[in-house]
Amino acid sequence: MTDMINAGIVGASGYTGGELMRLLLNHPNVNIEAATSRRLSGEAVSDTHKHLRGFVDLKFEDLDPEEIKERCDVVFVAVPHGTAMNIVPELIDNDVKVIDLSADYRLKTDIFEQVYGMEHADPRDAVFGLVELHPEIKEESFIANPGCYPTGATLSAAPLADAGLLNMAIFDSKSGITGAGINPTPASHYPNMAENVQAYKLTTHRHRAEIFQELNRLDANLTNVSFTPHVVPSIRGILTTAHLFVNDDLSVEDVRGIYSDFYKNKPFVRVLDDIPSLGAVRGSNFCDIGFEVDANNGRIVVISAIDNLVKGASGQAIQNMNVMCGLDETTGIWTPATSP
Ligand SMILES: NC(=O)C1=CN([C@@H]2O[C@H](COP(=O)(O)OP(=O)(O)OC[C@H]3O[C@@H](n4cnc5c(N)ncnc54)[C@H](OP(=O)(O)O)[C@@H]3O)[C@@H](O)[C@H]2O)C=CC1
Numbered sequence: 001m002t003d004m005i006n007a008g009i010v011g012a013s014g015y016t017g018g019e020l021m022r023l024l025l026n027h028p029n030v031n032i033e034a035a036t037s038r039r040l041s042g043e044a045v046s047d048t049h050k051h052l053r054g055f056v057d058l059k060f061e062d063l064d065p066e067e068i069k070e071r072c073d074v075v076f077v078a079v080p081h082g083t084a085m086n087i088v089p090e091l092i093d094n095d096v097k098v099i100d101l102s103a104d105y106r107l108k109t110d111i112f113e114q115v116y117g118m119e120h121a122d123p124r125d126a127v128f129g130l131v132e133l134h135p136e137i138k139e140e141s142f143i144a145n146p147g148c149y150p151t152g153a154t155l156s157a158a159p160l161a162d163a164g165l166l167n168m169a170i171f172d173s174k175s176g177i178t179g180a181g182i183n184p185t186p187a188s189h190y191p192n193m194a195e196n197v198q199a200y201k202l203t204t205h206r207h208r209a210e211i212f213q214e215l216n217r218l219d220a221n222l223t224n225v226s227f228t229p230h231v232v233p234s235i236r237g238i239l240t241t242a243h244l245f246v247n248d249d250l251s252v253e254d255v256r257g258i259y260s261d262f263y264k265n266k267p268f269v270r271v272l273d274d275i276p277s278l279g280a281v282r283g284s285n286f287c288d289i290g291f292e293v294d295a296n297n298g299r300i301v302v303i304s305a306i307d308n309l310v311k312g313a314s315g316q317a318i319q320n321m322n323v324m325c326g327l328d329e330t331t332g333i334w335t336p337a338t339s340p
């Protein structure tokens with residue numbers, strides 16, 4: 001691949017598409033060659049993504065995969081799940097590197113069929129794009145970017161799962177409303193959202209399967225994994241409280257050692273001495289992790305904080321692109337959060 005990467009974004013009018021452009025504008029090795037939208041074709045990107053005014057001179061285009069592959073080396077597919085599988089195959093079959101932000105290719109086919117109750121239209125395997133857990137990404141040309149909740153939850157528990165110490169994991173996550181995408185819904189309507197906290201899909205959210213798939217891959221004996229999401233009146237961010245029940249008597253120093261070793265040389269995971277907060281990761285690709293040991297109950301309480309649009313989506317997608325293209329994984333996304 002040449003020094004400059006020609007990148008395309010399918011679904012560029014949405015939240016993750018806008019965030020991809022914001023971040024890629026600072027990437028020294030990327031030209032944004034195509035930004036697609038069916039609804040807004042012909043309109044200036046900066047009329048929709050007003051924060052990009054003065055930075056992009058692009059217009060949205062309604063392009064099919066055939067046209068995109070002519071212009072792009074790498075394509076980010078940022079469309080709703082269930083629709084990416086109509087776009088991805090033609091790109092991959094034409095030697096374009098693809099990073100799919102939707103849920104369509106994250107689960108192994110048998111788990112996908114159980115979760116969605118339907119056959120997969122294109123049952124090919126992608127690599128799950130959690131760079132911290134999948135070093136094989138560097139050899140790959142097709143990545144399924146992880147879900148937003150699964151990113152924070154999986155990173156909070158992976159070191160203990162990998163060490164074979166986890167008996168049971170219960171994840172309680174709070175997400176900002178951009179996690180639900182750009183189209184308004186009753187849940188995102190201001191009077192329902194503001195000054196409110198709403199739990200949903202208490203036991204049935206599709207992200208449980210993703211978290212389970214990744215932790216169970218690290219420890220096949222770990223079968224007891226629960227996940228409950230909440231939406232909170234914040235624009236961005238996911239804070240996860242993980243209740244991790246372990247089968248050994250672990251001290252604070254033990255746990256710190258396990259996490260620090262696991263995330264050694266993983267620049268985007270910061271293992272803290274205090275409790276993470278959303279403000280300290282907003283706008284950045286960091287996942288902050290902090291913990292306390294509840295010795296009486298064999299429980300480690302781990303908190304992880306990410307920005308759902310960055311480490312939970314677009315930043316992580318660029319991290320994947322960097323690794324796939326042989327660049328340092330931090331290229332273009334090594335920026336601090338916007339505020340404490
Ligand atoms: N928001 C988040 O925090 C995260 C989102 N994701 C995933 O990333 C993907 C994009 O999410 P997000 O940006 O929030 O979604 P949005 O709803 O904000 O945007 C999706 C865009 O996709 C386009 N689109 C919709 N349907 C189709 C279709 N059938 N074919 C082609 N384009 C279509 C739309 O553009 P137009 O109508 O203009 O063509 C729309 O702007 C989703 O799969 C989501 O699950 C993953 C992690 C986090």
Ligand SMILES: CC(=O)N[C@@H](CCC(=O)OP(=O)(O)O)C(=O)O
Pocket residue numbers: 101102103146147148149175176177178179180229230231
């Ligand atoms: C707050 C909110 O509604 N969140 C969304 C997360 C959806 C999402 O972005 O899903 P992926 O990360 O799998 O792509 C939800 O619970 O459906």
